[in-house]
Amino acid sequence: NAGVTQTPKFQVLKTGQSMTLQCAQDMNHNSMYWYRQDPGMGLRLIYYSASEGTTDKGEVPNGYNVSRLNKREFSLRLESAAPSQTSVYFCASSEVPGANSPLHFGNGTRLTVT
Amino acid sequence: GENVEQHPSTLSVQEGDSAVIKCTYSDSASNYFPWYKQELGKGPQLIIDIRSNVGEKKDQRIAVTLNKTAKHFSLHITETQPEDSAVYFCAASTSTGNQFYFGTGTSLTVIP
Numbered sequence: 001n002a003g004v005t006q007t008p009k010f011q012v013l014k015t016g017q018s019m020t021l022q023c024a025q026d027m028n029h030n031s032m033y034w035y036r037q038d039p040g041m042g043l044r045l046i047y048y049s050a051s052e053g054t055t056d057k058g059e060v061p062n063g064y065n066v067s068r069l070n071k072r073e074f075s076l077r078l079e080s081a082a083p084s085q086t087s088v089y090f091c092a093s094s095e096v097p098g099a100n101s102p103l104h105f106g107n108g109t110r111l112t113v114t
Numbered sequence: 115g116e117n118v119e120q121h122p123s124t125l126s127v128q129e130g131d132s133a134v135i136k137c138t139y140s141d142s143a144s145n146y147f148p149w150y151k152q153e154l155g156k157g158p159q160l161i162i163d164i165r166s167n168v169g170e171k172k173d174q175r176i177a178v179t180l181n182k183t184a185k186h187f188s189l190h191i192t193e194t195q196p197e198d199s200a201v202y203f204c205a206a207s208t209s210t211g212n213q214f215y216f217g218t219g220t221s222l223t224v225i226p
Contacts, residue, residue, distance in 0.1 A: 004157070031212070040123075042203060042218040043158070050212050058213060059115075090157050097212040102148050105157030 002026050004106035006091050012112045013081040021076040021109050023091030029104070031097045032074035033058075034066060036087040037108070043090065049074055050097040081113045116141040118206050120217025127194050128225050135220045137204035138186045144206040147187045148214070149178060152201045161202075162189070194224045 007022045025032065033048040045058030049068040063085060065077045074093075078085060089109045095101040117140040127133050137147075145166035150158035164171045164178045164187065171178050175194075180187040191198055204217040 040218055042120075042216040044216075045213055048212060056212065092157075098146075098207050098209060098214075100146075100209065102160045102163055103150075103158075103214060105150075105159070107155070107157045 004091055004093055004104055006089075006106035006109050008109060009107070010110050012114065013078075014114055015082060017081050018077070018079050019081065019111075020078075021089055021091075021111075022073070023075065023106060024073045025091075025093040025104070026072065027093060027095075027104065028071070029093035029095050030071070031094045032068065033092040033094075033103065034064075034074070034076045035090045035092065036060065037090060038087050046076065046089075048097075078111075081111075083113045085111065086113045087111060116144060116206055116208075116213075116215040118204060118215045118217045120204050120220060122220060123218065124221045124223075126223045126225060129194060129196060131194055133189075133191045133194055133198070133222055133224075135189045135202055135204070135222070136186060137188070137206075137217050138184075139206045139215075140185065141206070141208065142182075142185065143208045143210075144215075145209055146207045147178070147180060148205050148207075149189050150203045150205065152203065152219075154200075158203055191222075194222075196224050196226050198222060199224045 034046040035043040047066040091106045092103040148163035152158040177190040205214045
């Protein structure tokens with residue numbers, strides 16, 4: 001049982017380059033999330049998808065786009081990477097949105113933008 | 115929106131001692147409070163959670179307490195072991211919201 005799988009694990013980009021972070025879950029969860037983790041700032045929500053076919057902005061959406069490709073997959077795209085986007089990115093899923101079920105996290109993508 | 119504060123940011127204890135991590139929240143509508151443990155190089159994993167209709171919950175060496183009036187909740191780890199060393203995050207959410215709000219984390223070190 002893989003849970004939440006993220007690819008790649010590590011990535012280095014130059015300023016202005018673009019890339020897509022991939023996330024897939026095999027738990028048949030309805031909701032999926034993208035967080036970024038920075039030292040001393042905890043986990044901050046970038047975008048989420050409460051159910052297949054919907055996406056909404058979180059706390060820090062600027063510079064990012066998302067696609068809920070199907071129930072299993074939720075990708076995060078950086079169109080023009082900036083050094084401020086250097087971070088560890090976590091994808092998570094939950095059976096239903098909000099407080100009704102806990103989050104299950106992937107192991108993260110460590111992104112460095114030079 | 116919700117604001118979750120977590121203290122302390124770092125905590126060192128001797129093996130066998132207890133560890134306590136505290137969080138406060140601002141939104142009185144929050145009613146679900148999970149705790150996550152994050153080991154190096156991995157994603158956070160749920161270790162225990164509590165809902166607002168309960169004041170305390172225990173799972174072996176781990177317990178969580180909730181004081182709704184004061185808007186704070188705490189994680190208690192007893193008889194700590196070296197494998198408890200990790201970063202712990204608290205979070206809060208409402209039943210009608212789609213978001214979890216996280217504290218800034220506590221790095222716990224258990225000294226053998």
